[in-house]
Amino acid sequence: MSQIRILRSRGLALPAVLLAVVLGAAACGGHDGGTSDDRGGAPGKGASAAPAGARVNVTPAAHRTGVAPGAPVTVAVTGGTLAAVTVTPDGPASDGVSPVAVTGALDQARHTWTSDRTMTPGTSYTVKVTAADAAGHRTQTTSTFATAAAARVNGVTPTPLNHAVVGVGLPVSLAFDKPVVDRAAVERALRITTSPPVQGSWGWLTDPTTGIQRVDWRPDNYWKPGTTVTLTARLSGIDTGGGRYLRRDIHDTFRIGTARISYADLRAHTLRVTENGRTVKTFKISAGRPAYPTWNGRMVVMEKQSTVRMTSASVAIATSKDSADFYDEDVKDAVRITTSGTFVHAAPWNAAVMGVSNASHGCIGMDTADARWFFDRATRGDLVITSGSTRATVDKGNGYGEWNLSVDQWRALSALG
Template sequence: MFRTFGISASRRSGALAAPALLLALALGAAACGGDDTSSDGAAPGDGGPAATASASAAGKVTVSPAAGKSVAPGTPVTVTAAGDTLGTVTVTPKGKASDGVDPVEVTGKLAADGHTWTSDRTMTPGTAYTVTVTATDAAGKQATTTSDFRTTAAGKVNGVTATPLNNAVVGVGLPLSLAFDKPVADKAAVERALSITTTPAVKGSWGWLTDPLTGIQRVDWRPDTYWPTGTKVTLTARLSGIDTGDGRFLRRDIHDTFSVGTARISYADLAKHTMRVTENGRTVKNFKISGGSSAFPTWNGTMVVMAKQSTVRMTSASVNIATSEDSADFYDEDVHNAVRITTSGTFVHAAPWNDRYMGKQNKSHGCIGLSDADAKWFFDSAVRGDVVVSTGSTRAVVDKGNGYGEWNLSADQWHALSALA
């Protein structure tokens, strides 16, 4: 069977979470007003004093943005000390952002001479911040300076969905993926805010893709070759306050980890009507299959398990094959043990109606069909990120953005899709 995104499921498996490009995270939160009061009781913008200070630091430390100012989230924070030496500098949010989001604390770096501190990231929109500075004069006397300012609220926002999340254990082919609600114009700004660490060290790159079916844009981090089994991956995405283009802001940072499990790679030969399943390089199963017919061939190329559902309703109308029951290609079926490998609707699933063709002919509408018993084994074993390599079909190689089709690119081709290449 062959179906596209949007077909309903009557029963769903809880074994796998849906992929990023098919999901939307609930990024909003209940509105909660932040504390707009500066250190002296005046609200930013009310013309309060620029800072409060103690001892000899008064007049020697300058903070920008000045107290009471309302600035864009991407505005750098700088602290300078005339003659004194800076000690600690903190830029701390006061309460929640105006839209209820938990704002980020702003980090920065101290210059080698000890007289200038500059922030190294963007700030959360709609947030009141307090800058607290300690400085020491030539006589060794320390003083503290504080100053308050506020970031402007985001008139437009962009949501982002990360995959995988929550310490998931995934297959060797699943990239780290961030999908955006709206297209990103300033891809370089987003990519500069992303950091990935792996244990052991793994070479790879970020790359930008657009799903040809849904139009969803995403940036994925893909290793040059499949993940080594046992790899631990940590993502740090300092996205809060980044303008993705035309004043549309991201509001949250993302921090998450996942790990890589069994190297499960299946090889479907559409010409021989067989599929061989390997685990950590060892063949564990050989199946007879029936793939897509000559009229509706299965994709060639490398695909990745995105999700699985115990029952999926598949219809010919949903893929514009046939809408009339009079058509020989009409179907409307509840399909069991369905493992999705493309956004466009390619599954590995049970196809008992084609049992007589298993191992002999390709008779499906694009999916890879198995017997009931074989489909159950494959379904029970599959996890997000497992790899399915399809060869011997008359159809083209699957598009790089159709599911996780990026494995059909060489490492050099993939690196070229980075906005910082």
């Protein structure tokens, strides 16, 4: 049997991080220059000027509002060098989101500082600059500006999260509430770090069942057990297209657990479970009947539930109770492996044909005790590889079907080439 369940969640609200870039020190023998210009008059409200020997210019200008979240912040000095620059939010964004601090870097001469990321929409920012003139006199300049609020927003749901332990087949995945037009801008804001080092690539997919667009990072080969993976997504303030902004950064670390890979032979009607390369169990199964064959190919455990209501109407098989294909069942020990509704689950009604023939509507059914063993063992990210079906290979976006692509095919799906 099969059923469609679509899980959605909203983006994470992450706490703001105040980051300072310390870029040098004043020469010895100097003194603090204060926060006013004793050579050229008092600065205006919200900003203070450096002495004439070291003049600081901040862009966006002081008190400016409606600044585009993707606009660069630059700090330039004449008659001196920059010692430190910070760009920090003054409080929550206008929609209550925790805003991000803005990072950046100096040029080699320490005359210009330029931001290297986007800003949170609807946020007031304060720029604090420490500069020094040729004589070592230090001064501080403060300026404020505010970014424009996002008229439209886009949400993102990351997988996995919360320091999870997952199987060797689970990619890093970011699913978007609305389609992303500027994929390159999003992809440039993403970073994966691993220990030990792992080669891989981002790729863009659309789930054929739900229409949800996502970008996944898949390693070239299955993860190795014990690998630690960290996702850093500096997404706050990125325009995904047409003025639809992302508002939150994402940062999380997870770990790869047991290499659990199961092989379903739909001709032999068996499911062989391996762990770290060793066969631990082989079960008799009954998969999709000729009219409703099971997908071929490599699929990944997405979730599991002790009880799932499965109906023939939900997968457009039969809506009338008079149909021989009608069903409406509470199915036990259900492990989902595709978005379109393929599960490995208990199927006691097919007990007589387990190991003999395929009689389901597309799922992989097992004896009640065998299904309980598989359910208890299954972890998100485990692989289930099926062969011997008359059906096509599962689509790359149907669940985590990207493992059916070669490394070159997968890398071609990156927006950055």
